[in-house]
Amino acid sequence: MRSIWNGSISFGLVTIPVKTYSATDRTSSVSFVRIHEKDGAPVQYRKICELDGNEVPNEEVGKGYQPPGDDTVVPITDDDLSRLPMPTAKTLSILSFVDPTEIDPLQMDKSYYLAPNGASAAKPYTLLREALEHHRKVAIGKVAMRGRESLAMLRAHDGALVMHQLLWPDQIRPATEVVPDDVEIRENEMTLAETLMDSLGELDPAELHDDYREAVEELVAAKLEGEEPVAPAAAASGAQVIDLTAALEKSVRAARGGDTGAESESASVTPLRGRKAAKKSAAGSETAKKSGTTQQATARKTGTAGTKKAPAKKTAAKKSATAPKASGGRTKAASTAGKSTASRGTAAATSGKSASKSTTKKTAAKKTAAKKTGKRSSA
Numbered sequence: 001m002r003s004i005w006n007g008s009i010s011f012g013l014v015t016i017p018v019k020t021y022s023a024t025d026r027t028s029s030v031s032f033v034r035i036h037e038k039d040g041a042p043v044q045y046r047k048i049c050e051l052d053g054n055e056v057p058n059e060e061v062g063k064g065y066q067p068p069g070d071d072t073v074v075p076i077t078d079d080d081l082s083r084l085p086m087p088t089a090k091t092l093s094i095l096s097f098v099d100p101t102e103i104d105p106l107q108m109d110k111s112y113y114l115a116p117n118g119a120s121a122a123k124p125y126t127l128l129r130e131a132l133e134h135h136r137k138v139a140i141g142k143v144a145m146r147g148r149e150s151l152a153m154l155r156a157h158d159g160a161l162v163m164h165q166l167l168w169p170d171q172i173r174p175a176t177e178v179v180p181d182d183v184e185i186r187e188n189e190m191t192l193a194e195t196l197m198d199s200l201g202e203l204d205p206a207e208l209h210d211d212y213r214e215a216v217e218e219l220v221a222a223k224l225e226g227e228e229p230v231a232p233a234a235a236a237s238g239a240q241v242i243d244l245t246a247a248l249e250k251s252v253r254a255a256r257g258g259d260t261g262a263e264s265e266s267a268s269v270t271p272l273r274g275r276k277a278a279k280k281s282a283a284g285s286e287t288a289k290k291s292g293t294t295q296q297a298t299a300r301k302t303g304t305a306g307t308k309k310a311p312a313k314k315t316a317a318k319k320s321a322t323a324p325k326a327s328g329g330r331t332k333a334a335s336t337a338g339k340s341t342a343s344r345g346t347a348a349a350t351s352g353k354s355a356s357k358s359t360t361k362k363t364a365a366k367k368t369a370a371k372k373t374g375k376r377s378s379a
Contacts, residue, residue, distance in 0.1 A: 001021045003020060004020055004022060005019075005020035005145050005146075006018075006019050006090075006117060007020070007091055007092060007143070008091050009094065009114070009128070009141075009154070010091050010092065010094060011124070011128055011139075014128075015124075016116065016121050016124045016128065017117035017118055017120075017121045018092075018115060018117050018121065018125070018161075019114070019115045019117045020112045020113070020114060021112060021113045021114075021115065022112060023111040024110070028210075029213065030210075030213050062075060063076045063077070063078075063147075064076060086144050086149065088142045088144040088149055089144045090144075091143070092141050092152055092154070093141050094139045094140070094141040094154070095140050095141050096140050097132075097135070097140070100136075100138050100155070103138065103140075103153060104172070106172050107151070107166040107172065108164055108166065108167075109166060109167055110164070111162060111164050112163045112165075113162060113163075114161040114162070114163050115160070125161065128161065129156045129160070130156075132154070132156040138154060139153065139154035139155075140154075141154070143163070145165070150165045150166060150168070151165070151167070152165055153166055186245075188245060189244060192245065192249060192252060196248060196251050196252050196255060199255035199256050201255075
């Protein structure tokens with residue numbers, strides 16, 4: 001790596017010479033060049049002077065400062081900047097040591113590795129790094145790099161000292177315009193959210209990669225080979241979550257591996273409830289069918305039993321009709337009435353009529369037999 005800034009760290013009366021290296025590499029990210037769509041030729045950026053309209057070479061480009069709200073531009077040279085009273089131009093002056101949680105991540109800007117510059121700097125460099133790790137603190141200071149002064153944070157990381165340029169507090173915009181109105185959160189929703197956080201586990205940095213960059217590389221490779229890029233299938237849009245608690249519960253099950261279809265289904269739990277209801281409905285329908293079949297079978301058995309019991313009732317009717325013996329004529333009449341009733345009962349059973357109708361006919365037969373008996377007695 002190429003050093004981009006050489007200076008020192010001022011730690012009380014201790015001075016640690018260091019070299020600065022960029023800790024990030026953005027060259028791997030996707031970047032495009034501007035082209036003329038008509039012929040595919042690259043479009044160049046040219047520096048044009050607004051006064052005479054001529055192109056300005058790089059060696060004639062300088063610096064200027066335009067005060068806010070003013071159209072006047074004041075030229076500023078490198079000599080002017082070098083004479084400014086800026087003690088942090090070559091030194092990172094540590095102001096204090098604070099807890100890492102006191103630094104707002106919004107202030108984080110660029111990151112740099114600091115390496116000891118020379119053999120004599122190795123020991124104080126290692127001492128500061130070990131002190132930061134052991135005390136669990138970060139150092140806050142000021143440094144001037146590339147013509148501007150900024151806040152800086154030093155911390156120990158992976159055996160090295162890392163410097164983060166920080167934005168000034170007045171460069172952080174307030175969040176008042178994006179904060180939602182008062183929203184009521186139930187206790188069970190908070191519990192489920194925390195459970196989901198714990199269920200997701202730890203993050204493995206080795207598994208993180210740029211999917212967009214890979215897709216662009218595949219697209220470019222296909223075009224170079226003269227193939228038509230295959231459009232990916234459109235992802236199904238997720239349904240609106242209408243039940244936050246149920247959606248959290250489903251997410252927890254998916255994070256724990258209990259729901260295999262968590263990735264393919266939407267966050268809404270309505271389809272799941274529908275499926276459960278459908279299963280219950282199907283089970284109820286099947287139970288109703290079985291119940292109906294059982295009832296039909298029972299009714300058939302009951303009908304058969306009633307048919308078999310009919311002769312017993314007929315016999316009782318015969319005995320009842322024969323019981324009041326007054327004379328031979330009466331006995332004969334009662335016997336005749338009993339036979340008539342029995343024949344009617346047999347006909348009713350054969351035709352499949354109900355027991356109630358058979359009983360009604362028997363009663364009518366009894367009354368007829370009694371009338372005939374009374375007439376003969378009076379004669």
